[in-house]
Amino acid sequence: MARVLRWDVLVGALLIAVFAAGSLTSPSFATVDNLSFALGDLGEIALIALAMTMLVVAAEVDLSVASVLGLSSALVGSLWDAGMAIETIIPLAVLTGAVCGLVNGLLVTRLGLPSLAVTIGTLALYRGLAYVVLGDRAIAQFPPDYAALALNDVPGTPIPYPIALFVLLAAIVGVVLHATGFGRALYAIGAQEQAAFFAGIRVKRVKLLLFVISGTVAGFAGVVFTLRYGSARADNGVGIELAVIAAVLLGGVDFDGGKGTLGGVIAGVLLIGLLRNLLMLGDVSTEIQSIVTGLLLIVSVLTPRLVSLVRPALKGSP
Amino acid sequence: MSVTPTLALANVSKSFGAVRALREVSLDLFAGEAHALAGENGAGKSTLVKTLAGVHRPDTGQVLLNGEPVVFAGPADAQQAGVAVIYQEPTLFPDLSVAENIFMGRQPRRGLGRIDRKAMHGQARELFERLGVALDPEQPSRGLSIADQQLVEIAKALSRDARVLIMDEPTAALSGNEVARLFSVVEALREHGCAILFISHRLDEIFSLCQRVTTLRDGAWIASEPVSGLTHDDLVRRMVGRELGALYPKEEAPLGEVALQVERLTREGVFTDVSFQVRRGEIVALAGLVGAGRSEVARAVFGVDRWDAGSVSVDGRRLPAGSPTAAMGAGLALVPEDRRQQGLVMELSIERNIGLTGLRSLRRGVTISRQAERDRAKDWAVRLRLKFARLSDGVGVLSGGNQQKVVLAKWLATKPSVLIVDEPTRGIDVGTKAEVHRLLSELAGQGIAVLMISSDLPEVLGMADRVLVMHEGRLTAEISRADATEESVMNAATGRAA
Numbered sequence: 001m002a003r004v005l006r007w008d009v010l011v012g013a014l015l016i017a018v019f020a021a022g023s024l025t026s027p028s029f030a031t032v033d034n035l036s037f038a039l040g041d042l043g044e045i046a047l048i049a050l051a052m053t054m055l056v057v058a059a060e061v062d063l064s065v066a067s068v069l070g071l072s073s074a075l076v077g078s079l080w081d082a083g084m085a086i087e088t089i090i091p092l093a094v095l096t097g098a099v100c101g102l103v104n105g106l107l108v109t110r111l112g113l114p115s116l117a118v119t120i121g122t123l124a125l126y127r128g129l130a131y132v133v134l135g136d137r138a139i140a141q142f143p144p145d146y147a148a149l150a151l152n153d154v155p156g157t158p159i160p161y162p163i164a165l166f167v168l169l170a171a172i173v174g175v176v177l178h179a180t181g182f183g184r185a186l187y188a189i190g191a192q193e194q195a196a197f198f199a200g201i202r203v204k205r206v207k208l209l210l211f212v213i214s215g216t217v218a219g220f221a222g223v224v225f226t227l228r229y230g231s232a233r234a235d236n237g238v239g240i241e242l243a244v245i246a247a248v249l250l251g252g253v254d255f256d257g258g259k260g261t262l263g264g265v266i267a268g269v270l271l272i273g274l275l276r277n278l279l280m281l282g283d284v285s286t287e288i289q290s291i292v293t294g295l296l297l298i299v300s301v302l303t304p305r306l307v308s309l310v311r312p313a314l315k316g317s318p
Numbered sequence: 319m320s321v322t323p324t325l326a327l328a329n330v331s332k333s334f335g336a337v338r339a340l341r342e343v344s345l346d347l348f349a350g351e352a353h354a355l356a357g358e359n360g361a362g363k364s365t366l367v368k369t370l371a372g373v374h375r376p377d378t379g380q381v382l383l384n385g386e387p388v389v390f391a392g393p394a395d396a397q398q399a400g401v402a403v404i405y406q407e408p409t410l411f412p413d414l415s416v417a418e419n420i421f422m423g424r425q426p427r428r429g430l431g432r433i434d435r436k437a438m439h440g441q442a443r444e445l446f447e448r449l450g451v452a453l454d455p456e457q458p459s460r461g462l463s464i465a466d467q468q469l470v471e472i473a474k475a476l477s478r479d480a481r482v483l484i485m486d487e488p489t490a491a492l493s494g495n496e497v498a499r500l501f502s503v504v505e506a507l508r509e510h511g512c513a514i515l516f517i518s519h520r521l522d523e524i525f526s527l528c529q530r531v532t533t534l535r536d537g538a539w540i541a542s543e544p545v546s547g548l549t550h551d552d553l554v555r556r557m558v559g560r561e562l563g564a565l566y567p568k569e570e571a572p573l574g575e576v577a578l579q580v581e582r583l584t585r586e587g588v589f590t591d592v593s594f595q596v597r598r599g600e601i602v603a604l605a606g607l608v609g610a611g612r613s614e615v616a617r618a619v620f621g622v623d624r625w626d627a628g629s630v631s632v633d634g635r636r637l638p639a640g641s642p643t644a645a646m647g648a649g650l651a652l653v654p655e656d657r658r659q660q661g662l663v664m665e666l667s668i669e670r671n672i673g674l675t676g677l678r679s680l681r682r683g684v685t686i687s688r689q690a691e692r693d694r695a696k697d698w699a700v701r702l703r704l705k706f707a708r709l710s711d712g713v714g715v716l717s718g719g720n721q722q723k724v725v726l727a728k729w730l731a732t733k734p735s736v737l738i739v740d741e742p743t744r745g746i747d748v749g750t751k752a753e754v755h756r757l758l759s760e761l762a763g764q765g766i767a768v769l770m771i772s773s774d775l776p777e778v779l780g781m782a783d784r785v786l787v788m789h790e791g792r793l794t795a796e797i798s799r800a801d802a803t804e805e806s807v808m809n810a811a812t813g814r815a816a
Contacts, residue, residue: 179685181677188674191665198622198660199674199728200646258665 007252007304008264015271022274026281034277036158040151042273043162043228044069044221044237048244050166050173051214053265055115056248057177058210059190059257060108063119065218065244067126068100069237072222074130077139077232086143090223097219098212100126105211109204115211123241130234139232150227162224174262182206190257242293247272249300272296322385324349324513325370325401325482330379332365339365342379343539345532347482347513352504354524354545355517356557357534358747363517366534367486370515371403372396402475406487406745408467410459417442417455420474445473449503463609465496472503483507484515489523490745493607493773494808501527519745521550522776535559558749566780568759574598575633577767578650578736580619583628588614589791592628596736596767601758603782604771606811610788612771613655616738620652621645632736646675651734653725655741655771661725662713669695669709672728698727703753719750726757737761740771755781775804789813 022029048065055062072093079089100122107118154164177183188196189203197203226232251268253260275296279289323346332340340362347353357363368374369381372390380387383399390396410419417438418425426437442455451469459470468488475483485504489497504527508514516528524531525545533540533556540556578596583589589611596602604612617623619630624640631637632648642652654660662671672695673680680690695709702723706716713724722742729737739758743751758781762768772778778785785802787795787810795810 175685181681181686184670184674184677184686187670188663188666192659192663194659195661195663196674198620198642198652198654200643201674201677202643258663 008261008267010303011250011252011264011267011271015267015274018271018274018278022278022281026278029278029281032158034281036153036160038273038277039163040160040228041277042269043150043160043166044225045240045243045247045272046163046166046269047169047217047221047224048214048240049247049265049269050169050262051210051217052244052248053251053253053260053262054173054177054186055210055214056245056253056255057190057257057260058186058207059193060115060207060210061119061245061255062101062104062115062211062214062218063241063245064100064104064122064126065214065221066237066239066241067123067130068097068215068218069222069225069240070234071100071126071130071133072097072219073226073232073236074134074234076223076226077137078134080142080232081137081139086146093223094216094219097222098216100219101212101215102208104215105208108211109208127234127238134232134234136234140230142227142230142232147227147230150224162228170262170266177262186210187258190254190259192258239290242297243272243276246293246297246300250296252304254304255301268300323347323382324384326382326385327366327369327376328380328382330366330369330376330381332369332374332377339537340369340376341538343534343537344379345539345542347515349481349511349513350508351530352508352514352516352528354528354531355515355534356521356524356531356553358557358749361534361557361747362537363534364486365537367403367484367515367517370396370401370482370484372401397478397480400479400481401484402471402478402480402482403484403486404468404471404475404488406490407464408471410462410467410470412460413458415456415458416453416462416470419459419470420445420455420477422474424477441477442473445476448476448506449473450506451499451503463496464491465493465500468492468500469503472507476507480512482513482515484517486517487519487745488516489518489520491608493609493811494775495607495812497523519747519751520774521553521748524553525550533557554748557747566755566777568601568755568781568783569763571599571759571763571765573600574765577633578619578769579629579631579634580615581629581631583615583618583625583630585614585618585623585625588623589618589788592788592793594786594793594796596769598735598765598767599762600783601762601768601770601781603778603785604769604788605773605775605778605785605807606788608773610811611791612788613740615788616652616654616740616769616771619645620650620738622652646732649733649735651675651729651732651737653722653729653737653739653742655744657718657721657725662721664714665712667710668699668704668706668713668716668724671713671724672698672731675728675732694731695727698731699723702727702730702757717747719746722746722750722754726754730761734766736767736769738769738771741773742770743772743774743777775807778802778807779804787811 028034052062075093075096076089080086104119104122107113108115149161153160185196185201185206188201189206193203225236247268248265249255250271251260251265253265275292276289279292325347327343327345329342329344330340331342343366355363365374369376372393372395381390388399420442421438425433428434439455446453449469449472453466453469488500492500504514518524528545530542531545532542535557575598576595577598581593583592592615606612618625621640621642621644629636632650635648637648638644658664669692673691676694680686692709699706699709704723705720713721743754758768770781779802783799785797785807786793787807789811797806
């Protein structure tokens with residue numbers, strides 16, 4: 001019984017159920033074209049979720065990722081508009097993301113502030129900077145070669161390039177999280193930070209690195225987002241931090257840290273992606289989509305707690 | 319002693335799933351007696367206490383109050399009936415005053431339901447006078463020592479007219495004179511006709527405080543008898559059901575080079591000018607009262623806290639301040655005081671916990687070798703005679719003594735040259751305690767330098783080659799094994815001239 005109640009198994013089952021429901025209700029859902037599109041539409045969320053998984057396992061969180069994405073996008077637009085070469089702009093945008101992450105990390109590790117509060121602050125701050133950089137303008141007309149990289153499929157497959165990159169990075173993060181000393185350290189920090197510190201783990205350094213990774217990935221996601229939509233705007237990606245966190249928590253990573261698997265998160269990401277796609281196919285308004293994301297977040301935090309309440313009762317004794 | 323026991327258990331059994339925690343256990347508590355409850359960890363002491371306190375209901379058998387069968391529906395019922403439990407670590411509301419804590423939910427009132435603070439403080443003061451302790455009812459509870467918090471709990475029990483006082487390991491975190499003060503309070507309560515049930519792993523305390531002792535082993539009742547006819551060894555035999563080797567078997571080991579050298583170490587406001595050295599093969603005890611700064615010195619030496627002045631060297635290499643990673647690299651290991659917060663990651667498995675100190679050495683290429691991780695855990699689990707079902711089980715399911723073995727394993731696996739142990743046997747049963755002592759002695763024999771912080775005086779005297787004593791943040795005495803007595807150590811610890 002306990003085995004069936006494993007969270008990632010549940011999410012996997014839910015994924016299959018949503019897929020089945022989608023196939024039955026919408027003829028255009030279970031087509032290669034649509035699924036390929038759904039995956040592509042998921043690119044930024046999926047990439048950021050990888051970094052977020054490591055943070056949440058270590059009992060930290062980065063809510064500023066969507067704003068970093070926006071700042072990166074605004075920077076790409078403004079520099080492109082100023083005539084800079086795209087080959088220079090992209091590394092600069094990624095680097096800006098890294099600096100944003102570094103600021104988050106320094107505030108958390110050097111000043112000992114809670115990451116929830118710090119990154120709510122920088123969520124507003126970085127978005128504000130994005131508007132400073134680009135104002136209300138929208139910049140378009142990016143070089144088609146680069147847009148193709150963000151938009152097209154790997155030749156011969158229905159897999160968009162960003163998702164191919166996600167698969168590669170997911171493999172790396174999976175190994176890091178589940179098979180390296182760094183991964184072991186993350187779980188120990190998340191579950192009992194003091195004990196990890198007493199065991200000689202450089203807790204602050206590890207956390208700082210996680211925030212830098214998170215910022216870097218968000219900066220890169222800003223580039224992908226801009227090229228994919230062919231439009232740089234300061235308000236790009238508003239609110240996607242919630243989708244990312246919903247995916248991570250749905251994947252069974254405990255918001256209190258120390259628990260969760262990357263497999264679960266990948267299932268969570270796909271679940272969010274399929275749901276968003278289904279809602280879009282059904283012409284459901286963005287307001288309703290937002291409500292669904294919010295409900296998913298609450299359900300994913302609530303359910304594991306209910307499961308842990310129910311589980312002892314099933315086993316029969318405390 | 320009256321003829322009818324104030325509170326009694328008659329043939330009580332209690333099971334949790336397949337585990338039979340209590341098997342037909344009987345116990346009589348008479349007014350005016352201090353009754354000890356002895357047994358190893360897992361013998362059923364906690365279940366018995368919780369049954370008396372109304373937390374558990376017996377599966378079979380009865381609880382008798384003044385000879386009448388009663389059923390406590392919950393802890394509130396038991397309190398109502400005059401049964402009070404004082405736990406090892408009291409749970410006061412830190413932001414409320416001492417008096418408010420005592421009268422929580424039962425504050426004296428005046429018109430319009432307003433709390434009558436004056437009356438409340440007056441009554442609290444009376445309670446403290448009856449207990450013969452000097453505590454200010456108006457001070458906030460935050461910042462009270464554990465010993466003072468226990469006294470507040472006792473005052474609370476007294477204010478409810480408790481007739482049975484159950485004390486679950488009240489002395490585990492107390493220093494010598496705090497224990498003495500607690501005992502005089504208990505003595506006074508007993509003379510006023512309270513029945514006391516006292517649980518402690520320190521056998522000396524049972525002998526000095528109690529009139530009778532009931533022993534449990536594996537959930538079964540073994541004996542209830544006067545302590546006057548018992549020796550230390552008798553009691554231990556009843557508890558473990560077998561002969562135990564000497565509890566403190568430190569053997570002579572040849573002394574080697576100085577492994578740990580601490581010079582004029584100072585952390586402002588915490589400890590000052592602490593200098594000492596520990597040689598290979600030597601066990602040096604750091605004694606003193608709780609709050610004298612012993613654990614703080616250990617934390618600084620290991621790099622958990624920074625130091626402001628002075629130096630620490632291991633095998634002649636100076637350590638940077640504030641880096642446990644560097645201390646580990648130099649061959650230091652610290653088995654910390656707080657097992658649950660600092661020693662172990664409770665959510666992780668036994669093997670992951672043991673592996674946590676070896677994340678580098680377990681690496682094969684980029685990844686950790688699960689086989690190496692498991693071998694390391696298995697090797698040490700066997701050497702330390704750890705009792706476990708599977709190495710992949712969470713450490714949380716182990717008993718306190720076995721958890722401590724996991725902490726030791728995790729550090730011994732780093733092959734340290736200096737091992738610092740902070741209260742290595744606190745709250746663990748006699749059998750495991752003897753094993754830990756034997757282990758420390760063996761380690762010293764293998765040439766490891768051991769620094770042991772302990773509040774358990776017999777342990778200090780039995781194990782240490784040398785005793786360093788701290789008082790209020792300073793080293794006040796260094797006493798050789800030959801000269802170390804309870805008196806000489808306590809004198810130095812309390813600041814009286816040695």
